[in-house]
Amino acid sequence: METKKIFKFYTIFEHEKEQDYLREMHKSGWKFVRVTGLGVYHFEKCTPEDVIYQLDYNQEGLDHKEEYVQMFRDCGWEYMQDFFGYSYFRKPAAESGKTEEIFCDDYSRIQMLNRVRKGRLLPLYVILGCVLLPGFFINLCSGHFLEMTFFVPALLLYTGIIMRFGLMYLKYRR
Numbered sequence: 001m002e003t004k005k006i007f008k009f010y011t012i013f014e015h016e017k018e019q020d021y022l023r024e025m026h027k028s029g030w031k032f033v034r035v036t037g038l039g040v041y042h043f044e045k046c047t048p049e050d051v052i053y054q055l056d057y058n059q060e061g062l063d064h065k066e067e068y069v070q071m072f073r074d075c076g077w078e079y080m081q082d083f084f085g086y087s088y089f090r091k092p093a094a095e096s097g098k099t100e101e102i103f104c105d106d107y108s109r110i111q112m113l114n115r116v117r118k119g120r121l122l123p124l125y126v127i128l129g130c131v132l133l134p135g136f137f138i139n140l141c142s143g144h145f146l147e148m149t150f151f152v153p154a155l156l157l158y159t160g161i162i163m164r165f166g167l168m169y170l171k172y173r174r
Contacts, residue, residue: 002045004030009039012120013164015055015086022053022090032090035083050093054102055086057116077102085119106172113169121165128158 010018022032022041027050030043054077058068069079072089080088089102136151138144 003033004043006041006043007039008041011161011164012057012116013168015057019053019055022088023051026051026053026090032080032088034081035088052091052093052101054089054091056089056102057086057112057119059085059115059119072102075102085116109172110169113165113172117165117169121162124158124161128155128162132158 008018008021010021025032025041025043026046027048029046029048031046031051032053033042033044035041068087072079076095077089077091080090082088132151132154136148136155139147139151
């Protein structure tokens with residue numbers, strides 16, 4: 001069986017882009033097998049087919065994995081794997097006759113974003129509030145401007161992540 005590995009990086013906000021990428025790969029004859037490391041996607045050569053891929057972030061579901069996975073199987077989804085809190089599912093598009101998603105409404109999407117916020121962003125808030133901001137102000141007040149070269153980019157990165165999450169959240173709230 002012919003296989004290939006491709007490195008791709010998606011942030012926690014780009015699960016929809018990741019889903020679309022996996023679908024396009026399957027359409028071009030490369031079936032997703034698993035993702036490992038920090039974004040190494042493994043594919044197997046297959047007959048090109050339109051397959052819908054969906055990701056769900058649900059740490060509580062993983063605590064009751066058998067029931068969680070069975071719920072998706074009952075709806076026709078094939079469970080692939082878990083990776084950094086996300087569960088990967090797929091289903092042939094021909095089975096549904098339309099584009100199908102595991103989230104049927106914006107409320108469900110907001111619930112997933114809340115789970116991402118608690119599972120992924122909460123640690124970032126802690127690092128920001130307990131390490132980066134105090135370090136920045138300590139170095140600013142003591143005149144250690146060279147040390148601030150680490151803190152300023154990190155603060156900008158964290159601020160960008162938090163703002164991007166907020167905009168995505170507001171998009172689904174509207």
